[in-house]
Amino acid sequence: MRFLFGDIVVDAAQVKLTKNNQQLACEPRVFELLVYFCNHANKAISRNELLEHVWEGRVVSDAAVNRAVGELRKLLEVNPSSPQLIKTISRVGYCLAVTPTIVTDPLPSKELMKTESIHDSSFVYSKITRSQLASTWLGKRFWLFLLISLTLVVFTFYRYQLDFIESNGGTFRLLSQKPVTISKGSSFNPFYHSQTGTLVFLHRKNANAYAQVYMRKQGEQGKVILSDDYYYTDVIYTGDGFIYASRLNNLEQRLCEIVKVDPETKEQTLITKCGEGVITQIALDEYKNRLIYQSRASISEPYSLYSYLIDTGRKQQLTHPAQIGNNTGDYAFALSPNGHMLAVIEYRGADVDKLKLLDLNTHQIIVNKAFINNVYGLVWNFDHQVLGSNGEGLFEFDIKTLKLTSKEQSVQYGRLALGDNRLSLLTERSQQTINIYSYLNDNTSVKALTSNRGVNLMPVFGNNSNIMAFRSNSTGIDQIFIQPENKPAYIAEFNSAIESIGAMAWSESDEQLLASINNTLYLYSLVNKRWTALAKNFNQVHYVTFVEHSIMFSAEVDGQWNIWKLSLHNNEVSQITFKGGYSVQGNTDTIYITKFNRSGLYQIDLKLGVESVLIENFPIAGWRHWQLRDNKIYYLEGKEYKVLDLSLSLKQTLHYFEERKPSSCNMSFQHKFFACEKVELSSSNIWQIQLSEGNEY
Template structure:
């Protein structure tokens, strides 16, 4: 039986989806899910109902359901990109986006087809099984031989003081990188030959420099000059030394670039502001025309399409899409036609990606680990675990051998205490680890650190360190300590947990289905304020532990909030400003209040403490409406801070000068 879904044909007998000249074979769970959606057309199916129908009531995790839905969406997107076939109905479930119309088939043809298939099965099944066995055996032997021959060699490319980052490479043994400032030299963009190791410092204005990308031919580079008011994409020609403005990117932030192989276009990854998702664009250099490539509506939340890499020799583009905190996707696109070629799910996040200079493989870095992904099959293999986290990677060829260039960094930060009255700074804690997000805790201090094997939450009290007993990696997650300092709340994968410091116990307060973020205690420890987009827009909600009830507090947006004297004060995810509610109506109190403040801002005794980029930490008095600067932004400040309950001290994380270098990973077969 065949069904037509927005011109895509679903063949239930063959278990395929077909559109134009492309056919996709469905795996078992995608087939079963699609049958359920078709037999319940126009019905919104809850998770429980999906589990009952597609998993026959088996015990299934939310992650398994999410993965199955994501996989079915990927199949549809390969055939019709940017079309929403499976609609998420926040708080309710999922629905098929189009009516499924049954297609009548000619009975005689159907009978011939069945007879022919039966005839073939009688005479060919044994032959096919025999051939399949031989192929599998040969494949296994080849893989075994290849695995035995693969070895990894490391070669140091740079060994300077400071940190080399932002790698890109040409096809001809050249690497471009940004060298961080040190006591001996300023920040520089350097072009280095990997044949003779000669270096050339590029004569460009570094004041607003943010990113650069070397062309595949090595003839020129594109670079981004951006400040708070303007953004320009510039082109530098190595032969002539000339520079020209290519594109005005003033309505974009966090711009990253990658060249198309033929150098007729560049691909741009950017977002509108720090609360909006990343989107991939294609800029044609001859006509200066811009076209959006990625991010259909159903993925327009969270991080978006956050990494990109164009193949240096073939018309292929890869980009990484955020799905959830432990799941991402690699999308492969034909960079000429912009059609999706493949989508490969990954069970982890990705730091950086680059194409092989010699094949259709992608190299992927996740923290310290380097992987290789076959862009055609989706097969992924572990290449090497390095000593330090990987910042960026690039690939080139030297003497016919491929080099995967890796920029590593060793980051560390200390915890400082600032006396608001005397303006004196005291070092509270420092080591060789990355210590972040400090919070006052009774007579001690809480902070997140990677001093162990993973990011964990630690307490520092009376010069003693204690790791909190949390049965999973804490990660870099915002947390809020209760007013009585006996407990704290934090979010993990959309669920909210409460940790009791007295009894060292952990309680799951809010399940992941509520998609909760940025939790704070409310007017008492019985109430939890949190943000969620479960209605389709980020709003503030309140959860009462006694009644286990959820109440929506805002209507026009809300992301992080506090109560003071029974009145709600809050920020929004997609809009700058600090707001309050008066008789149900919004009132803007602080206009110059960046939405990055969701991580740290506080309300204490009628004073609002918040951060202004490039300025420091400010205090706003709710009654007098007077603002004053309390602490100027120190060097290395990473806007992670906490004001003590007595309003006398500010503890903050201070980044130490980073060290890192470039190494070449050489694969020998």
């Protein structure tokens, strides 16, 4: 079945949306919403009806519906801010204000239904609409079969990955959820002190503002406690009425320190410094009157956990994580209710991240088990239960049985904190839109190159055209998109989940794309539309680039990051640097590199073996902030985008970013314009999740 209105065609059978004969990328849930609107055109539809039929009764907020409608408007409307197709009906919901022409196609054969399906991260779509299948006995059986099959696949996957996981059961269920803060900007990192009914959290007015400290006592209005030139990263409230907060001096140097604050007088006392490039979490061990926090001596070292005795000022290292690649180390932790143990999440590279239980009396690791990756939040809700969250949902770990249980996978969870009891959780839910914009060198024009609801990062232009590759989660999962010049973008399909992308680079002819995906080197052919793994003996690959008729990449071998060369003629790999190398570009005579543990951008004469400093104090974390184009180096320095002409040894500032500087920029092949990421929307609020014991609802 197809729905036609204006220049828009909604092909429900093939799950395809076209406008002006151009296929549009559309998230699966958003497409389902559009089909529902088409089936109920010119009818006012409530949010509850949409939640029941499109979200199938899943527990999601009204914000999820609003976001999906906003995405539809962005795809369909000429002016999304003044919608003419999907109208808001006051106090009711929404209405599709046109009557589509319906074209009914014949149902496919049974064999087609079995074989032609499109798989997404959270849905399985047949090329027959859900309403068509549900109207027949075969459709009901078909979807029941798919549901059972998908459940078995998920269960088997977790059994294979984690031999101690359980898919069902447990000690609590999700009961209800409601927002705690409703504000513009972003509210995040909540901490609730149940004895005094005091909530403290961080708030950022907009994407370019620094996060500040807010407090709300029971029965009172929230108020700002700290508003200064520091960027605050975590906050807690103690029984003696003081606030402890971690902060950075700015977002460039990122020097970390922890302060004690009197919320009444606003007086601040420096407690301790916590390292360089550190965004630290803090906790108070009330039994020993000590702070626990993350720290590292330099940006090239992993996070370790430290304790600081408030009375004596004694500092002690508690954990010693493994040094694995570009390792974040012990990146999340939670203190047990009795103060005896720490639950610690350690990054493990290509392996599943580990949950370590540290006995704080003996300083021994008593449990070391695979957990979940990319942990956002960690909290103890009972002495024997640890809850963890990531992009997939909420998980429970029982330290008595060493069982990991997936509790909720349909709701977005961020940082976790306890509410007013052990069955009440606080978390944050956020929305972020980042798109890629082009900037003319003369600062006369800025325009969007992508217009997706989601996060679009890492623009990389070709060497022979303005073809662009970029990373995006606009479809619901991280994928690499390729956008040929003056043509729609398409997905460079990868055969497994993409968890990390180190760098991307185009070949000289723009017919191949090189990428470091999940710490492995891959080459994509635009002709064959296929990824091929290269240098398979290297499993810690980070930066990649083409250097004439070879590929150069950085990789960690025996604990040291260096530059390696892969010949495209015979596939032989040779080592180029022996004193460090983390990002690289250049030619067969000269290469330019950054290092993993030392600031600076370096030049190496490969014939003479002579190394010299090209740009002093180039930040260690700036490996993605520079680019060699012909004989010029373009790079970000603070909020300035600069160019260094190697022939003339002349530096020039091309652009100053009034707002927050982008994560990366890339110059086009003719040097006429460059592209950078720009944050369009960044918002979050704090929600309370109420749980119920046993199987009660």
